Amino acid sequence: MDFTYPEEPEAFRSEFRGWLAENLTDDLRGASVMSSEPAQFERLREWNRRLAEARYAAIAWPAEYGGRGAGIMEQVVFSEEMHRAQAPGTVNVIGLSNIAPAIMEHGTEDQKRRFLPRMLRGDDIWCQGFSEPDAGSDLASLKTSAVLDGDHFVVNGQKTWNTLGHLANWCELLVRTDPSAPKHRGISCLLVDMTLPGVEVRPLVTITGEREFNEIFFDDVRVPKEALLGPLNEGWRVAMSTLAYERAGVANLHLGLRSKVVDLLNLAKQTPIGGGRHASDDPVLRRKLARVYLEAEYLKLLADRAISGALHGRPMGPESSVAKLVWSETEQHLGEVAGDVLGPDANRGRWGRDAVYSRAVTIAGGTTQVNKNVIAQRILGLPRS
Numbered sequence: 001m002d003f004t005y006p007e008e009p010e011a012f013r014s015e016f017r018g019w020l021a022e023n024l025t026d027d028l029r030g031a032s033v034m035s036s037e038p039a040q041f042e043r044l045r046e047w048n049r050r051l052a053e054a055r056y057a058a059i060a061w062p063a064e065y066g067g068r069g070a071g072i073m074e075q076v077v078f079s080e081e082m083h084r085a086q087a088p089g090t091v092n093v094i095g096l097s098n099i100a101p102a103i104m105e106h107g108t109e110d111q112k113r114r115f116l117p118r119m120l121r122g123d124d125i126w127c128q129g130f131s132e133p134d135a136g137s138d139l140a141s142l143k144t145s146a147v148l149d150g151d152h153f154v155v156n157g158q159k160t161w162n163t164l165g166h167l168a169n170w171c172e173l174l175v176r177t178d179p180s181a182p183k184h185r186g187i188s189c190l191l192v193d194m195t196l197p198g199v200e201v202r203p204l205v206t207i208t209g210e211r212e213f214n215e216i217f218f219d220d221v222r223v224p225k226e227a228l229l230g231p232l233n234e235g236w237r238v239a240m241s242t243l244a245y246e247r248a249g250v251a252n253l254h255l256g257l258r259s260k261v262v263d264l265l266n267l268a269k270q271t272p273i274g275g276g277r278h279a280s281d282d283p284v285l286r287r288k289l290a291r292v293y294l295e296a297e298y299l300k301l302l303a304d305r306a307i308s309g310a311l312h313g314r315p316m317g318p319e320s321s322v323a324k325l326v327w328s329e330t331e332q333h334l335g336e337v338a339g340d341v342l343g344p345d346a347n348r349g350r351w352g353r354d355a356v357y358s359r360a361v362t363i364a365g366g367t368t369q370v371n372k373n374v375i376a377q378r379i380l381g382l383p384r385s
């Protein structure tokens with residue numbers, strides 16, 4: 001399947017490519033929010049503001065919240081051009097992709113006007129407070145409690161694995177508000193100001209040396225009642241729409257993966273293995289490289305299928321679990337093949353970092369086993385085990 005892009009998205013491509021050529025400076029190319037030190041983070045925040053001012057920070061958002069109401073093909077073109085230019089995205093990695101859509105769907109008009117423009121510019125940084133030490137895949141087991149006391153909820157408990165929690169000043173927090181209800185029904189969603197007394201963030205440094213994650217502790221934190229997102233005790237519905245948007249982002253994942261595969265193929269042609277031969281001449285390595293190349297191309301076909309479905313009005317369903325699965329497993333296979341091709345050099349620099357980081361991608365946003373359960377039940381129609 002290959003798309004011939006219609007005229008309109010191609011016109012958008014020229015316009016956006018021109019804007020990037022004028023605005024993106026070399027020091028920003030390839031920079032990542034996840035691994036950035038404070039000074040770098042501020043440079044990225046400035047870049048985020050420039051994107052927002054030109055209405056390029058979230059082009060799919062409605063114009064009234066700072067977007068362009070862009071269609072699917074413009075969104076595809078946008079991702080391709082950002083990738084081609086190695087332009088960093090917005091600093092609100094979690095906020096824009098996961099939390100804003102939930103606010104748009106479930107928020108009051110006041111919440112939308114208050115939070116969305118600041119989120120778009122990166123003025124506020126948001127994190128997602130869902131997982132707990134004993135509630136990950138089985139999220140509905142969460143225990144962090146919120147008890148109504150006059151005009152406030154009093155929040156107590158612990159969250160973990162909170163991406164960007166150390167930089168965030170706002171948190172989309174899932175809490176238990178009715179302990180007597182069945183576990184999916186007694187949960188609510190709060191939009192919590194992280195500067196409130198009783199909120200403590202403890203950073204977790206990952207094996208890559210990066211500060212991405214945190215634990216967040218809540219000790220008698222008084223959160224105003226207006227912080228409720230969606231109806232009381234219907235936080236599960238809010239959480240599910242948030243996660244559906246998270247999984248929908250998988251349509252762009254092939255862009256980074258396929259260019260890494262091409263980089264490795266080029267390196268294989270230059271890496272000597274003795275006797276005047278290169279890694280690309282070795283029949284076993286050739287087979288491994290061909291396999292990882294095909295997996296990445298398969299991911300592109302899955303993305304095209306998702307885009308085609310969206311163009312025909314088909315909602316993103318459990319197919320996103322297939323794309324997530326293929327992407328995350330191919331990332332790990334690529335790290336392994338890089339090790340075979342490059343030898344000890346694969347433990348250093350970007351290849352070393354990516355190989356180690358790839359262990360996380362089969363966990364984040366739904367683990368491999370949980371996605372396989374979704375595929376078994378909802379696509380293959382197999383019974384629950």
Ligand SMILES: Cc1cc2nc3c(=O)[nH]c(=O)nc-3n(C[C@H](O)[C@H](O)[C@H](O)COP(=O)(O)OP(=O)(O)OC[C@H]3O[C@@H](n4cnc5c(N)ncnc54)[C@H](O)[C@@H]3O)c2cc1C
Pocket residue numbers: 094127128129130131132133134135136137138160161162163164360361363364365366367368369370373
């Ligand atoms: C990079 C990254 C970023 C993250 N960011 C955030 C964030 O910003 N906010 C947040 O709240 N959380 C975040 N998380 C947490 C993430 O959502 C959880 O790690 C994930 O849901 C899995 O939960 P868990 O770690 O508790 O593992 P568990 O759920 O305890 O799973 C342990 C093992 O059991 C398997 N398993 C569990 N249930 C089943 C089942 N029903 N059938 C078969 N096997 C099963 C799992 O696949 C896994 O192998 C992040 C995680 C990562 C890795």
